[in-house]
Amino acid sequence: MKLLFVADPLEAFKTYKDTTFAMMREAAARGHQILACEPAQLVWERDGRVSAVCRDITLTGGLDPWFEERGRVRLALAELDAVVMRKDPPFDSEYFYATHLLQQAERDGARVFNKPSALRDHPEKLAIMEFPQFIGPTLVTRDEQAIKRFHAEHQDIILKPLDGMGGMGIFRVGPDGLNLGSITETLNKQGTQTVMVQRYLPEIVKGDKRILVIGGKPAPFSLARIPQGSEIRGNLAAGGKGVAQPLSARDREIAESIGAVLAPRGLLLIGLDVIGDSLTEINVTSPTCFQEITQQTGFDVPRMFVDALEAAVSRA
Structure with missing residues (x-):
């Protein structure tokens, strides 16, 4: 080919x-x-x-x-x-x-x-909202007062821009609410840009798991990206340590359910981010971690991908 x-x-x-x-x-x-x-x-x-x-x-x-x-x-x-x-x-x-x-x-x-229209239709932060059964408390808004109410309810929260990547622009605000107003103003640009707010998931200390779904089927191992030092972000670009591990039953449930929905829409490869038992992001543009998983486990992710690509081309 x-x-x-x-x-x-x-x-x-x-x-x-x-x-x-x-x-x-x-x-x-x-x-x-x-x-x-x-x-x-x-x-x-x-x-x-x-x-x-x-x-x-x-x-x-x-x-x-x-x-x-x-x-x-x-x-x-x-x-x-x-x-x-x-x-x-x-x-x-x-x-x-x-x-x-x-x-x-x-x-x-x-x-x-991946199919071009599917890339546009599945913004990597917003796409999780289609699957409420798999996500924690989440709010998408420009409204500063709505963010304050969300913080008052959940106490410990994460705020992030919808167009961020590699962990850029992610903030944590604890129960004291310190700097919530300033962080909100920074991210929502005085109410002109939309922000995602999520309840903080303490399971992040065990890693932000990248689960690869290829042709609708999950690879059997994830890469848990574990924050280092005082960081709250597990992203490899932010200094996280990648540790491959077998999928849990919950990981597999999330991956198989979402794969069954998104693969028919033309998303041959997606990367799910899961913290604990909660889905936090669906990556569709250029999901990574093939080499880390392959090197640490021996499972050949590139082979799985090219198998799926060849099969998709033969069906087209």
Whole structure:
């Protein structure tokens, strides 16, 4: 197959942990042709199909350099067997426009994973609200008074922006309410931006579990990202320590239930964040942790993904 990965610049990949690299390596090992581009290389001209200036690469088998470029070619996305959208957040206006170009490519006949419309329809923070049976007390609002009432009820809360990533902009406010007003003003921009507020989950000390759901089925291990020192955030980008562990019965219940709903919508790969028994986020843009789970458990997550990708292409 010819596989195009729409991603960040290849030169910026941290191959020792990068999930997109792990996908490419597994696909290349099976003999698939690997191409790559950035969203900036997507092109749509009048009366034409959406195309991209693609880098045709081979993997060296090493880490520095990890690829060699054989050349660049402009291809219509519909000419490829699959397009894998792996651009990292933020989900800004350019990401939004990229999903529209990819959706037009689908109309041309391209097969895109994850489905562009599904990327838009499932904001990673808000998507959890569809599954109230799996989440803790949660409020989404711009209203400062509503946030104060939520704090008065739950005492210990977490506030975060809807467009944050890697743990950015997450605040905890305890029973004393110290700095709640200032934090609210910072996040809601004087009432102009929406904020998510959740009851603090003390189980975070045991880790924020990343559960991968591929083709609607959960990988058997999660990566518990455990906060270090005085941090409340377990995100690896915020210094959390990743420890792989088998799924609990509750983890599996959450993953199988959500996978059964979201996979048919075109979300081949999702990453669920679970603290204790509560779902806190649904990642759909570029879920990670493939390499950490594989290295610590021996379970081959990239193989599971490429199996699912090949099956999805064969069905399309």
